[in-house]
Amino acid sequence: MNCTKCKTKAVIGLPRHNAAFCKGCFNGFVHDQVARAIKSEWMFGKEERILVAVSGGKDSLALWDILLKLGYRADALYVNLGIGAYSEQSHAKVTKFAEAVAATHGAKLHLHTVEQEAGAGIKELAMLIHRPTCSTCGTIKRYQFNRVAIEQEYDVMATGHNLDDEAARLLGNVLHWQEEYLDKQGPSLPASVAGFAKKVKPLYRLSERELAAYAVLNRIDYIVEECPMAKGSKTLQYKEVLNRLETESPGTKQTFYWGFLDKQKKKQPTATTMTEKDRAVLHPCTSCSQPTTAEVCSYCKMMARAKTVVPQ
Ligand code: AMP
Ligand code: FES
Ligand code: ZN
Numbered sequence: 001m002n003c004t005k006c007k008t009k010a011v012i013g014l015p016r017h018n019a020a021f022c023k024g025c026f027n028g029f030v031h032d033q034v035a036r037a038i039k040s041e042w043m044f045g046k047e048e049r050i051l052v053a054v055s056g057g058k059d060s061l062a063l064w065d066i067l068l069k070l071g072y073r074a075d076a077l078y079v080n081l082g083i084g085a086y087s088e089q090s091h092a093k094v095t096k097f098a099e100a101v102a103a104t105h106g107a108k109l110h111l112h113t114v115e116q117e118a119g120a121g122i123k124e125l126a127m128l129i130h131r132p133t134c135s136t137c138g139t140i141k142r143y144q145f146n147r148v149a150i151e152q153e154y155d156v157m158a159t160g161h162n163l164d165d166e167a168a169r170l171l172g173n174v175l176h177w178q179e180e181y182l183d184k185q186g187p188s189l190p191a192s193v194a195g196f197a198k199k200v201k202p203l204y205r206l207s208e209r210e211l212a213a214y215a216v217l218n219r220i221d222y223i224v225e226e227c228p229m230a231k232g233s234k235t236l237q238y239k240e241v242l243n244r245l246e247t248e249s250p251g252t253k254q255t256f257y258w259g260f261l262d263k264q265k266k267k268q269p270t271a272t273t274m275t276e277k278d279r280a281v282l283h284p285c286t287s288c289s290q291p292t293t294a295e296v297c298s299y300c301k302m303m304a305r306a307k308t309v310v311p312q
Contacts, residue, residue: 012213015250023217030214033205034066041188043200048155050074051110051197053145054097056090058215058222060160061097063203065220067158068105074158075108077148079141082114082121083228090223097220110152112144118303119310123229128309129302133229136302143299146290149197161187161201164208167253168238170260186264193282195291207253208239 001010003022010020014029021029037043044050050067054060054076067074078094081087098109118125118140126136149157166185173181187204191197203211215222230236245252284290285297292298 011217012210014210016207016246016254026213026217030062030206030210031066031070034063034202035070037187037202037205038200041186041200043158043188043202044072044156044198046071046073048073049153051145051149051152051154051157052076053141053157053159054078054094054109055160056093056223057160058220058224059162059165059203059208059211061093061220061222062211062215062218063158063160064097064101064107065218066214067202068101068107075110075152075154077110077112077145077157079144080111080113080115081137081140083123084121086223086225086228087121089225093221093223110148112148114140118306120306125306125310129305131302134233137229139298139302143290143297145199146197147288150195150290154197156198156200158200158202160203160211162203162206162208162211163253163257164239164242165235166201166204167242167257168235170257171238171242172234182260183264186261193291195284195289204257 001013001020002008003010003025004019005025005028006022008022011023012026013020019029050072052060052064052067052074054064056078060076064074064076076094076098078091078098080091094109098107101107102109114125115121120128122137122140123133126133129136145157145159148154166187170182170185172178173185187201189199206214214220226236242253242256281293282291285292285295285300287296287300287304290297290299294301296304
């Protein structure tokens with residue numbers, strides 16, 4: 001198998017693009033896909049400051065790497081969730097990568113440790129406040145991503161969601177006809193109201209497999225294990241189904257998700273995170289000032305509850 005572009009020996013085949021690439025041309029392909037995502041979805045410019053949420057996994061570390069190599073001003077945020085060995089290992093991977101990019105690009109890592117603020121790791125906290133672990137985790141991550149982006153005056157916050165993540169989420173939303181979520185599923189969600197950072201997903205044109213290959217070829221040391229809490233989750237089931245379809249018909253995920261984005265664009269030329277109804281009822285949380293539809297935001301409610309139940 002030879003590289004479609006330069007005809008030297010290929011290291012990876014990409015059936016959905018009917019192509020194969022050597023390492024150099026594959027890196028060029030990946031960078032080009034990210035550059036196209038940034039441009040076509042008006043994500044950010046070279047002068048803007050980007051905060052990348054990094055988990056220690058391949059996608060987010062690859063995203064940080066790619067943005068820096070493309071010449072963007074990108075720092076990162078890691079949220080230590082306090083999930084035993086999984087968090088220890090992912091924290092170590094993030095720190096190691098951050099040290100390297102601090103030296104080469106002057107990039108900075110911000111850190112938030114759940115245990116420090118909540119008094120317990122995510123698993124224990126969820127148990128004590130009687131909420132599912134993953135939704136507790138989601139509330140905390142969303143809150144901290146936004147808080148750090150706003151407080152540290154970043155123009156935009158970027159996550160490592162890839163094509164597989166977005167296609168699986170779309171499948172879940174369609175299967176349950178969650179139309180309200182469908183409207184908020186774009187790769188670029190504007191800031192919409194003061195206090196909410198703009199959020200982007202520059203990897204939405206790249207698959208999980210392509211990003212794993214990118215990380216390996218570029219010696220990015222990442223945590224291979226998924227979060228232990230995700231085992232058996234619906235998202236993983238949807239990914240499995242989509243992978244089966246992809247094997248039979250390469251390009252299925254891309255057609256599904258990109259097709260959805262095309263339709264959304266035709267429906268509403270400027271995608272918004274908020275419906276007009278949401279916007280009308282948003283106001284600052286009386287405890288932390290982040291925008292919320294209630295008097296106190298769900299994060300502050302959770303922390304208040306944690307204070308009453310977590311042993312000090
Ligand atoms: P996941 O929901 O685990 O698939 O993660 C999706 C994206 O959220 C990742 O690509 C990261 O950008 C971000 N992310 C997930 N976990 C963390 C974390 N603990 N700290 C910072 N960012 C994270
Ligand atoms: Fe949040 Fe696993 S529970 S990443
Ligand atoms: Zn609050």
